[in-house]
Structures are given as C-alpha cells and as structure tokens.
Amino acid sequence: MISVDEALKHVLDHTFPLPVTSLDLSAVLGRTLAADVTSDIDSPPHDKSLVDGYALRTSDLGRANALFKVLEEVTAGETPTCKVTKDSVVRIMTGAAIPEGADAVVMLEETEARGAEAVLIRRSSLTVGSNIMRRGTSLRQGDTVLEAGATIRPLEVGLLSEIGRSQVFVQEVPRVAILATGNELVPSDHRPKSGQIRNSNGPMLTALARSATASAVDLGIGRDDRDILAQLVTEGLRSDVLILSGGVSAGVLDLVPGVLEAAGVEQVFHKVNLKPGKPLWFGVVSQQGQTLVFGLPGNPVSGFVCFELFVRPALDRLAGRTASSAGRRRFRLACEHTHRGSRPTYYPAAWEESVDDQPATAKPLAWRGSADLRSLTACNCLLVLPAGDYTLGAGQWVDGLVI
Amino acid sequence: MISVDEALKHVLDHTFPLPVTSLDLSAVLGRTLAADVTSDIDSPPHDKSLVDGYALRTSDLGRANALFKVLEEVTAGETPTCKVTKDSVVRIMTGAAIPEGADAVVMLEETEARGAEAVLIRRSSLTVGSNIMRRGTSLRQGDTVLEAGATIRPLEVGLLSEIGRSQVFVQEVPRVAILATGNELVPSDHRPKSGQIRNSNGPMLTALARSATASAVDLGIGRDDRDILAQLVTEGLRSDVLILSGGVSAGVLDLVPGVLEAAGVEQVFHKVNLKPGKPLWFGVVSQQGQTLVFGLPGNPVSGFVCFELFVRPALDRLAGRTASSAGRRRFRLACEHTHRGSRPTYYPAAWEESVDDQPATAKPLAWRGSADLRSLTACNCLLVLPAGDYTLGAGQWVDGLVI
The missing domain is CATH 2.40.340.10 (MoeA, C-terminal, domain IV)
Incomplete structure (x- = not known):
C-alpha cells in the first residue's frame, strides 16, 4: 500500500493549472492572479499634499505668526497654476498636487486666515518635504506590483484599480462534480426508513469544493447499479474533477472502480496507508480535457480527511495557487x-x-x-x-x- | 474628540441583526445560522457495522479457525431478516444494521469463506461491541446540534444534511452600497490626467464588504457637486449600509456631511481620536428600514483602517454573527x-x-x-x-x- 506522501505525489503529478481567462475587476475577488502585474503609473502621480493647509517655501519661515499672501487654492484633482515665490503660499487640500516652488505644507490647524488673500502662519519652522508625499513613492511605472499565483484579496482589488487593471488575467476555477453512491442513501429532505441514512457527503463535499473556490455541482445520489452509476459518471467526467463518495471498499456492492474503468478512467492508485481513508481510489481520464477522479470512502470523516489531504491540494494546483490553502x-x-x-x-x-x-x-x-x-x-x-x-x-x- | 472604543459603541448601539430568511441547504455556505437546530433522528439510526465482515456472538468464539454458518448477507441500506444464533453469523457490509443476536463484527480480513454458506473465523476472541457503532452514539433525536449565530462551514452543511435540514433559517446578509467621492477620481479603466487619480477606494471597499459576506454594490464616483451627491446618496440609502469614501475632512469641497444631513441622515459622531482615520463620520437614518451611514476618509489606508475598526463589526452584527471576524x-x-x-x-x-x-x-x-x-x-x-x-x-x- 502506498504512503500518503506517495499518493499525494501521484495526484499532483497528474494535476496541471487550468487555462487563463480575463475578467472584470469586480469579479476577481478570491481568484488567483494568472500573470505578473506591472504598474502603468507612478503613484502618487505628482508630489502631493498629505494634509489640508498651505504649500510654502521652508526658507520663508523664520518667525512665528508671519503673514503670507495666498496666491490661489488647489483642491484634489486640480492642477496648480501659480508658482510659490517669496512670502507667498497656495492653499492646498489633501491629495492635491504641490505647486512649483513649494517644498512643504503647513497644516490648516497651524494657521489663521486673514481674509481670502492672506494667511498668518503660527509655526516658525518646517522641514523640506513636510506633509508632502513625493511622486512615485508608493510605486513607479513599470514596477511589478503583484505576482502570478497570488490570491486577490480586497487590498489587491484596490491596488489593481489604482494601476488601471479594470480587466484582470486570472486562472479559471476548477469545475467539480460530486456524486454520492450507496443504496442506503436518501436526500436530506427525506425521512430515512429502516437501514437508510441521509446523504450528508454530497452536500458536505460540494461545500468543501466551493470553500476551495471551485465551481461545484452536486449530482445527487447514485444507487449501487452499474447502469445508473455509469450514466452519472459520464455526466461527472465533463468536469475538471469528479469526486465520488462511497463504493470503493471491498464490499460486494462496491462497484465504483469497475464503473470508472469501463468509462475509460485509468486507475492511478487504490488504497493508501492511512487512517481514516484507506480505501481512497484515484484515477484520470483525458477526453475533452483531463478529469481527475477521486473515489472517497463513504464514511463522512474518512471523506473529509481524504478531501483535505488529496483533493484540496489538487484544487489549489488546478486554480494556480502557489500557496496551499492548508498549512x-x-x-x-x-x-x-x-x-x-x-x-x-x-x-x-x-x-x-x-x-x-x-x-x-x-x-x-x-x-x-x-x-x-x-x-x-x-x-x-x-x-x-x-x-x-x-x-x-x-x-x-x-x-x-x-x- | 471621542475615542475608538466610544465610537465603536455608538456604531453598535445603532446596529441590529437583520431579519431571518429560509434558504435551501445548497445556498447557506458561509451564512449565519438564525436559530438553534435540533436533530430529528438518532445517528446512527441503528447499531451499525464499522467494517466489512461477519456479525457474530462473542460467546461463540473460543478457538481460532472455527467454522460458522452464514445465514444471510446485509449491505448498507438493507434491514437484516435473520437473528444470529449459536455458531451462525451474518455477512455484513460497512454501515449496515447489526442483526439481532449479534454483539460484535469480525473483519473480513480475519476470515476465510468456505463456499457461500460457511466461513472460517481465524480470530478466537472479540470484545462485546467490537466494530459496532451504537445507535445514537453521534447524536440523539432532540439534541441541539448547532446554535444560532454559528457560521455555516462545509462540515455544518454535512451535519444539517444528515439531520434533514434541507431548508435552513439564516440571517439575511447586509446590503451595502459604496460611493467614492472626489473631483480627482477617475474610473480604473481611465488614464488619469494631471491631478487625477483612479478610484481605488470604491472597488476596495466593495471587495471588503463582500469579504464580510455582505451583498455589495459599487455606486461609482460622486463628483464634488451637491446635487449629484444628493442623488447618489438617495440611491445608497436604499441599502442597509451606505459607505462613502472621501469628502469628510475640513477641505472646502468636503460636502458629504451637509449632503447627508439634507437627506435626513442624523449625525451620530464626526471625528475620532485615531490615526489614520480621524475624519470618520457616522450617522443613521430610518426611512424604509434603517440605514447606517459611514463617511470614511478618502485616503485608502485610512479608509481601510476605518472599515476594519467600525464597518466590519457593524456588518458582523447585522449578519447575526456572534463571533467577530476580526480578532x-x-x-x-x-x-x-x-x-x-x-x-x-x-x-x-x-x-x-x-x-x-x-x-x-x-x-x-x-x-x-x-x-x-x-x-x-x-x-x-x-x-x-x-x-x-x-x-x-x-x-x-x-x-x-x-x-
């Protein structure tokens, strides 16, 4: 019987990242970036004020409560038209471009307006660059700001927006089909009769696949009947991953391996030296694209453990994630x-x-x-x-x- | 100026869990359970076999390699028809119900079939209950198995399915509208001209709200114009939460507080003793249902910090989550x-x-x-x-x- 590490290596050796697609920025939260992203701008695009106040020349300061002439007012989004010269200032809003000549900004709170065209500055000294953020401090045009394989979180959405990526290359998400097998299973809206239990594996595995950012479809319950199973397996093989639950032990009705082989799925391994989860079956088939097929044991805890150990890493690789989601x-x-x-x-x-x-x-x-x-x-x-x-x-x- | 703790208390004092709704089990992953859930079944529903093997009476064991009569075969989902008596066994599959009379199951690997009707059991001793899971071991009818306020993860989906909750009462998710304000802003698919920057706050805050399981709509960019802002604010007030970004500092074009007050939003506080994020504005309005209104500072880092400190806890409470998503x-x-x-x-x-x-x-x-x-x-x-x-x-x- 192969070890867990050998089994995982077999799985990953048969797993390749899915194709790349381009999506609107509003649709990429949680997806995997498929290509490095470079900035098309300097950020900030100009020297800008970090506060509301007055842009001035530090060389003009020297005593407190000096009076300055206000040349104009610049708000964020406007371009200054005046050059700051001796004993003059430009009233400036947070985010606005620093006018030519100015080398610092004094905060509004340290000034007193004297009509519209003059201001008294209470402060007597400032350092060159005070309250100014220099052009390109945050990022420079051509910088690689995000790397392929990164998961796109809200902060990355903000950054992609800032650098003009309204369309983003991301990996396609894996399409996963889930099929629970067993004569003892009834759907969750049925009351089980004697000997029956409700199908918890199908909904749980569907939710697990979705939690790994896959697009998952629950094919329902496949009874232990070769023809019914064969039909559902054929439907499931249209996905990138088919997860079956149950039917892989040594019991008389454990039909799954036979049905899969008849459908052209090539067995890679069956049984892993592992508890719980020993009966795990894994195979692949290449028809229209490749499908990975996992036959998970029918016990919920075994199925859960096998999902975390083998299916999740495969979904991570299919989705192009460089970091595993389980550590x-x-x-x-x-x-x-x-x-x-x-x-x-x-x-x-x-x-x-x-x-x-x-x-x-x-x-x-x-x-x-x-x-x-x-x-x-x-x-x-x-x-x-x-x-x-x-x-x-x-x-x-x-x-x-x-x- | 109020402290962060006082501000958060003000926010939460105005925040109440949203109504409850009933959804299909396939649609509740990540949602908050709105009512305690009890089991309608014992699980397992009968004493069941944990292995493939033979159900027997431990009192019949005593020497290795004894021959037993096979009465019938029971697979999962079937009901045993025979009673196990002296020196007889029932062949049993994993998950199947234990037949009357039997008190343990010997694993298939410890036996040798002797035709269809007899089996040689190599093992000479077993404990009463070996390889049997007793009825109700996992849960009993009437047990509270999940509590209101819990987040529904994949394992909870499995458990809800097992106990027949194909429809689940969950909290409605908050509807959040996001409006970025400022004349300097252009959409992310525009190339900024001199003095302009792309709108990163709108997409970032929309993604942050979605990451907190809200249903979020990005209203785009509101220019610094009283009428345009008033129209967009009216649209945003149809949501449970309106998040504005920018326009709440002391600058000449910081129109947001005035526009909000004109729209009937009652200011609860403006400015918090906090860095970054001091200009934060918070208010509420009750028209068709209550809307919480957050005026966040326009700088992305300030907006992010205010979201995490104040908006996220409000979204947690609206969604009925008992545990905060930020620790x-x-x-x-x-x-x-x-x-x-x-x-x-x-x-x-x-x-x-x-x-x-x-x-x-x-x-x-x-x-x-x-x-x-x-x-x-x-x-x-x-x-x-x-x-x-x-x-x-x-x-x-x-x-x-x-x-």
Missing part, C-alpha cells in the same frame, strides 16, 4: 493521547492559537468513529500521528494540518 | 518601532504565526503615508499603538487586530 504546523497536545494501530493516522482535533508566550495547543476530538459528523464540526486541524502503539503526554509536540 | 491578539515586535503623535494609532503590520515555542511576531510595514496601497497589500494586522512619543524595542509585546 502544516506544530502544536502542543492539550491532553494525553493514545494511538494504536499500524496505519499513520490523521486525527481530527481542535487547535487554539498561541496566547502571548504560550504556544498553540491542539485537543484531539472525542471521535466516536468515522461517521461522527457532529463531533467533527469542532475540528479545525488534523493531527498527524505515525503508525504504532504509543501514548503522547499532555504538552508533547505533534504535527498538524490546519484546516 | 485581537498580542504579538512580539519583530523590530524596533518608534511612535510619535498625540493620537492612538492603528499601524499596518505583517504578523507571522508562532512556530513551536516562538511566539507570534509582527513587523510594522514600511508605510509611506496613508495613500500607499502597495505596501498595504502585505498587511494582515493592525498594531494598536497608544498616543505619545516612544520607542518600542524588538521583542516587546504589542496589541494587534488581526485582519
């Missing part, structure tokens, strides 16, 4: 934890941020088996526990995968 | 930092997670003035620096607001 870090155990078993385990836990000098801690959840979604809602990380029988004491370091 | 925490300074000035400062910084026993650190950004969006893209927290002239050494603790 590794180390925690101190909040309580003693005993591990038993021959498989490396990814154990659901709740971690808490470090407080002051206390490091981050993680508390393994009271996990009542791999179908226990209720306990799992407290999960925000998976502890990475090596194979073997051992007990870790409270305070010991453990590796974790932050969800 | 306070303490960092060690990554380098020396000097503060000068009489106003408490919220200084953009980049913080890094604690690593092992090293606490989280924050590095103040090289901030070139309140219009420097490019530097700000590295910001993921604001350091809270009290008023005064002082220098903090590397390694000293500072309070921060995580973005």
